[in-house]
Amino acid sequence: MSDQHSFETLAIHAGNTADPLTGAVVPPIYQVSTYKQDGVGGLRGGYEYSRSANPTRTALEENLAALEGGRRGLAFASGLAAEDCLLRTLLTPGDHVVIPNDAYGGTFRLFAKVASRWGVDFSVADTSDVAAVRAALTPRTKVIWVETPSNPLLGITDIAAVAGVARQAGVRLVVDNTFASPYLQQPLALGADVVVHSTTKYMGGHSDVVGGALVVGDPDLADELAFHQNAMGAVAGPFDAWLVLRGIKTLAVRMDRHDGNATKVADMLTRHPKVTQVLYPGLPEHPGHEIAAKQMKAFGGMVSFRVEGGEEAAVEVCNRAKLFTLGESLGGVESLIEHPGRMTHASTAGSLLEVPADLVRLSVGIENADDLLADLTQALGGSGK
Numbered sequence: 001m002s003d004q005h006s007f008e009t010l011a012i013h014a015g016n017t018a019d020p021l022t023g024a025v026v027p028p029i030y031q032v033s034t035y036k037q038d039g040v041g042g043l044r045g046g047y048e049y050s051r052s053a054n055p056t057r058t059a060l061e062e063n064l065a066a067l068e069g070g071r072r073g074l075a076f077a078s079g080l081a082a083e084d085c086l087l088r089t090l091l092t093p094g095d096h097v098v099i100p101n102d103a104y105g106g107t108f109r110l111f112a113k114v115a116s117r118w119g120v121d122f123s124v125a126d127t128s129d130v131a132a133v134r135a136a137l138t139p140r141t142k143v144i145w146v147e148t149p150s151n152p153l154l155g156i157t158d159i160a161a162v163a164g165v166a167r168q169a170g171v172r173l174v175v176d177n178t179f180a181s182p183y184l185q186q187p188l189a190l191g192a193d194v195v196v197h198s199t200t201k202y203m204g205g206h207s208d209v210v211g212g213a214l215v216v217g218d219p220d221l222a223d224e225l226a227f228h229q230n231a232m233g234a235v236a237g238p239f240d241a242w243l244v245l246r247g248i249k250t251l252a253v254r255m256d257r258h259d260g261n262a263t264k265v266a267d268m269l270t271r272h273p274k275v276t277q278v279l280y281p282g283l284p285e286h287p288g289h290e291i292a293a294k295q296m297k298a299f300g301g302m303v304s305f306r307v308e309g310g311e312e313a314a315v316e317v318c319n320r321a322k323l324f325t326l327g328e329s330l331g332g333v334e335s336l337i338e339h340p341g342r343m344t345h346a347s348t349a350g351s352l353l354e355v356p357a358d359l360v361r362l363s364v365g366i367e368n369a370d371d372l373l374a375d376l377t378q379a380l381g382g383s384g385k
């Protein structure tokens with residue numbers, strides 16, 4: 001598939017060549033561990049064992065590389081498996097990493113509770129402030145890790161500006177692109193070295209699979225990561241790879257609707273008397289609005305807001321929602337609501353990444369917008385005028 005094609009076309013066609021044996025237009029689920037060899041070392045399609053490579057996973061990996069404009073995509077069993085592989089490829093004991101002050105809770109836990117035991121140190125910085133990122137660098141820093149929009153506070157980091165800092169310091173820039181998806185944001189083109197995804201979210205898009213991905217441009221780093229992917233073994237299984245590949249075909253149309261619905265939800269919330277603050281990069285008053293408008297095609301489907309009355313009031317809103325399903329995760333076609341302080345971000349309690357207790361996070365789905373607004377209005381109690 002030519003790189004000349006536009007995103008929507010690549011999403012459907014990249015990696016999705018018709019099955020050579022049958023002509024099936026969708027890559028089959030090659031649910032297989034090993035491959036018959038025509039004589040010792042005589043591999044038919046280059047496949048020998050499915051941890052090393054599997055045709056369904058290859059289809060997804062080629063698709064991921066095309067969508068992010070990278071040279072190589074690698075698919076993992078989960079977003080955190082991808083992150084773990086990346087950490088252990090880029091870092092050795094004594095190295096230091098700068099991570100964002102509102103990183104995904106599991107990413108923070110991976111650094112704070114796992115990588116730290118292997119002698120990898122980290123500092124927490126407000127990555128939306130480029131000077132703060134520069135100030136957090138030490139002579140041992142090897143990686144700057146950025147998440148934009150961030151989770152759950154929807155902070156925006158200027159990827160191109162931080163890429164400049166990283167280049168100057170000779171360190172690598174990793175961008176977790178889970179919230180935006182490659183349809184809305186292309187970190188490699190903005191100067192990042194590695195893109196991380198939880199494909200569980202918008203890429204899969206249907207809340208039916210857990211998966212992760214890495215995409216890189218540098219061929220040497222691609223080889224090192226592929227070596228570690230096989231050596232560590234947390235690969236995406238064939239069926240999971242197939243589900244993500246299937247989900248990606250509708251990514252562009254889903255993201256357009258997520259964005260449209262989230263814009264309406266954010267607008268309604270800003271006018272609601274019980275809402276004290278709405279965090280959505282599409283709002284002109286959002287501190288990262290201009291940078292988001294510059295580096296994103298649209299603002300995405302995640303909206304967080306703070307509720308008058310503190311933690312109990314926020315929990316009540318979550319409990320009263322009906323169409324918005326109370327649950328963790330995000331990025332599926334169905335709308336979800338959650339209380340980060342007690343749910344997704346409970347592990348950050350007492351740390352620098354602790355989230356406000358009165359915060360509610362929405363993953364706005366692709367249902368009818370009026371139905372979503374009505375549900376939020378009843379959950380907040382009273383009229384949404």
Ligand SMILES: *Cc1c(COP(=O)(O)O)cnc(C)c1O
Nearest residue numbers: 078079080104151178198200211
């Ligand atoms: C969910 C998520 C992850 C972790 O991915 P899993 O697939 O759950 O392992 C990483 N980063 C972000 C931003 C996420 O939302």
